Amino acid sequence: MALSGKRVFQVEIKSKGDIFHNLWKSNPHQIPSLTPTTIQNCQTHDGEVGTVGSVLLWNYFYDGKDCVAKTLIKDINDDKKSITFEVLEGDLLKQYKTFVSNVQVDNHGSNNVVTWTVEYEKLSPSVLDPDTLMEFCKKVAKDIETHHLQN
Numbered sequence: 001m002a003l004s005g006k007r008v009f010q011v012e013i014k015s016k017g018d019i020f021h022n023l024w025k026s027n028p029h030q031i032p033s034l035t036p037t038t039i040q041n042c043q044t045h046d047g048e049v050g051t052v053g054s055v056l057l058w059n060y061f062y063d064g065k066d067c068v069a070k071t072l073i074k075d076i077n078d079d080k081k082s083i084t085f086e087v088l089e090g091d092l093l094k095q096y097k098t099f100v101s102n103v104q105v106d107n108h109g110s111n112n113v114v115t116w117t118v119e120y121e122k123l124s125p126s127v128l129d130p131d132t133l134m135e136f137c138k139k140v141a142k143d144i145e146t147h148h149l150q151n
Contacts, residue, residue, distance in 0.1 A: 003097075003122045009134040010115045013145040017105035017112035020144060021081040024103055026050040035143040037061065038136060045070060052076055055088065062136055067091040074100070081105040096130075097121040103137075114141045 026049060028042045040059045047054030058069045069090035076083050082104035092099045102117045116137045118130055
């Protein structure tokens, strides 16, 4: 059984893709107010928000428990509307040796597609693939969409 894996998940949103991308890039501290049942807090731990190399500390509710993750922004591509995070510390690293996620938005008129790509290496063959995390990401995207459609 392979320990390394990759998961790709897409969700269509009606809110503007540019707003979604800029939220993750430049205003991640606002995400908890838009998704209070999933993400409770986001703080800049090191560096400047919106720049490669900055470190963010996230508190979130996942799989029935309070969790934490410290992430490094590895890449920002404004042309592709994508941002890549690498988990440096936290609950995910109890099961995975490495965990890198990318969130990208493709504009398609009034509808947009958010694509999450997760690349990971499990600590052991008994660790499950992060499929439930993909459902978590879908809920986050839909919560953000709901907020932006109401405004």
